[in-house]
Amino acid sequence: MKKDTVSETEVEAKEEAQPLSQDSVELLDAWLRSQEFAAEPDAPNVAALVAYLSGALSADALHNVERGLVLHPSARTQLRPTREALRALRTLPWSEVAQVRQAEDLTGQVARAWLALAAGSVAAAPSAQRQWQAEGWNAIREKMAAGAIETKAAWANFLSFGSQLRAAFQRVGPAVARSGRDAPPLLWGDLPPDIHLSLSAEVSAEGTLQATLYIQDSWESPSSHLAGTQIHLQFLVNGQTWPLADAEVVEDRAVWTLPAMGTVLGLAAGSLPAAYFCLVLNGAPPPLLAGSLPLLAEVQDAEGKPTGPPVLLELRSEPRWAEEKFHLEIALSGPVRIAYQACQLRLEVVVFGNFRQCLGCWPIRDWSDSPRLLTADCPDIRDTAVPYASVLYAALQPLSLPREVI
């Protein structure tokens, strides 16, 4: 066997410059050996894996789980079956998942952990917009690391609103949505006479959303009339808004810089029309723009893939849960009923990240001119009502769609 003498000598020569004294080596060596160092984490259990796979953990808890996975091969091996079980459960109606959780096998354990997370997230959903209004993009992103369920739910519902924004682009066509001269942004609050606003918004190549509001007088000259005013920027889609961030007017403009927002929402680099934004001046109450809650439903083919532009649904009531049941009144226009009579409406509730739980499916042919009250069993969920539509995801899919595709 070849002895690695050359490298040993080299290493020695390099490392012996200014060495610790022999006494110090002995001291430190013994002291280190006498310490009880922080134990490495145990292998994560199924509940921890489910929370991890659902993006529901704080930064510290997430690191603990990943460290546990790095160290424990058996836990690593269990991740894939847990993930598969979780994916399958999310496609079943809530009531069926509640039945599955009685089992003692892996699927039963996953179902128990997942439903507990989902119930917590739904309970936190009503306060999501308030939290965004109060804290804004940068603060919420920072707070995500702390892992509070309210913040995680607020984030998930924002992502869902983002998917409504993308669907809205798809409905009018991205080229149309992102081209042409801007209409002035919708404004909520009192503006001094002869003051005009124009908003320019753009997603940079790095994914930062940069919005600049220019304030001008009636001669189109820069105006500092609003200097010092707090303005809240909101997304606006189909008459529904989502709070983004505050900015103070400095001289003739207000600037919002929202790093990574474009990346997180999957928005390509380029400009965004002002019509997709709403401005709220000096803490005016958030606007209630639509009589009903519009929700864009994805249209899917027999393989469960999106096909064609999304369809606008009208929610005639807030999504709400009472006495362990989901309730929603929903109207479908005549053309929608005719065009999709061989389809069913599938509804899911947003939980964490981009994950959702199926609530149920309802055939389109069962609708008439009147709105229909949909209900679905949701055992163990607290009574709650959510004042916006994007807590739900809707899809129109062929009635014959096999369950494995769902």
Next chain:
Amino acid sequence: MDGDEEKERFKGELKLFCGADEKLARAAFDRFSHPSRRYLYALLRDKFSRDDQEEIVQITLVKAWKHRNAFTNHGRAAWFGWLAKIARHTCIDRIRGTRTEIPIDLLTERDDGDLPFIELVMTNALGREYFYLADVDLLGLDATLTPSEQDRRLLAAQYFYLHDWSAEELLEHLSETRPDSPPVSHAQLCSWLEAPGTLRYLAYQELYFSPERLTAYLLRMATDSTAGDLERALTTMRAARTVSSGLGGWTCLETQAILWRYYRGLTADEMARHIDSDTNINELESIFERCGRMFPFTEQMEKVCRWLDNLDFLKMERPKLIGGESGLWYRLVFEYRYRHSLPLKDIHQRVYSAASLVPYEITLDMLNTWLSGGRLLNRLRRYYEKRHSE
């Protein structure tokens, strides 16, 4: 309590110890005698029998109290250095069979300029940081990353190389678990998977066997057996009456011996007192020889070599990646020595056969140079000071 708080607390206790009020000094001394005892045992562990250790520790602490006026409070590192001097004098007495007074010059604290560094290590080494720094310095992980980012990359590499996940599956998984972070690109993932530090860390994880993992392996228990599982096994074995009801094909007595030896870290000599039987040391040694022949280290190394042979992109030469120039063996030795406090011979048993396949010959003398000679601590000192100065 974090490292800085612990440092201040200890300093306060030493202040009382050096003070004029004897009652307060005694109370303070009693409070820090536990870490002092642990330190002294670690100092003496490989050199004396358990009985001798106990006596030397006792005498050393009595002498320390008696000569407390000679100690000047320069902090915790100075205290342990002073204690080591007294212990050394006591050891010499013990070997010579004498009982002499400590010369005054021996009681003078040394000042070789190392104390600030030792204090720094003592302050910062209580968490995972010390081991993490060893990962970065010795295995060559990316020093700019946080431990969390590092583990994320290592986990991705483990799933890719060891669990056959595709890149697409991994990318999906990475974005699912961090919905608030921008998605990882394919190119980023490739750079994670090809980083020499990552590959070296994976090799390290395959070769490193904690006491729990090695014991579970020898007893053919589940690979993720915890300390609790092994404790329960030990309790069961001690309660068992039949000699044939052990684990993994071993008898009950053999199972107990393996648990004591590889999980609890006792020597055959120490063990003879714990096993309720008339098994002699030779019989125990014979069990451990059989265990030694079953050790998984060579097999694991062969697995690592086969895995690396199949990586087409690998440009780095084998000695630099996992051989004598790589830091991999330092890292293994560091873990066995400082997390598990294994004696040199036990560490040698866990590394030499695997290293010989690289080929890299690790002898007991080399380990002695790395550890008692300070090679390993000196290397970490340089890295540690550089990092803290940054």
